[in-house]
Amino acid sequence: QVQLVESGGGLVQAGGSLRLSCAASGRTINSYAMGWFRQAPGKEREFVAGIDLYGGSTIGAGSVWGRFTVSRDNAKNTVYLQMNSLKPEDTAVYYCAAKRLILARTAGEYEYWGQGTQVTVSS
Numbered sequence: 001q002v003q004l005v006e007s008g009g010g011l012v013q014a015g016g017s018l019r020l021s022c023a024a025s026g027r028t029i030n031s032y033a034m035g036w037f038r039q040a041p042g043k044e045r046e047f048v049a050g051i052d053l054y055g056g057s058t059i060g061a062g063s064v065w066g067r068f069t070v071s072r073d074n075a076k077n078t079v080y081l082q083m084n085s086l087k088p089e090d091t092a093v094y095y096c097a098a099k100r101l102i103l104a105r106t107a108g109e110y111e112y113w114g115q116g117t118q119v120t121v122s123s
Helices: none
Strands: 003-007 010-013 018-025 032-039 046-051 057-059 068-073 078-083 092-100 117-122
Touching (some): 018 032, 018 092, 018 117, 032 068, 078 092
Parallel strands (some): 010 117
Antiparallel strands (some): 018 078, 046 057
């Protein structure tokens, strides 16, 4: 079992930055691909970014290209999502998730999920 706990969310003005953290426990994340998803009210959960076992990252939603980056620190068993130039449309609950080996963009393929952290961007 892998337990995931997100932190770092909050209220920020448009144009600001936040760094989300996802701390894992139970097992090391070395053999897990890690994904970040978000879900806004009334919308489906959306793949935001992910990082594979070797540190290769993938940005999902085109709307976050050039603004969000994902990284991992296996020694700390933690994954990060750096969010810059935030926009009101980035407002959502952000979740991290883990799946063995291969990175995926589909929420249903992930085995473990955190409880989510709220990000609210004011205009």
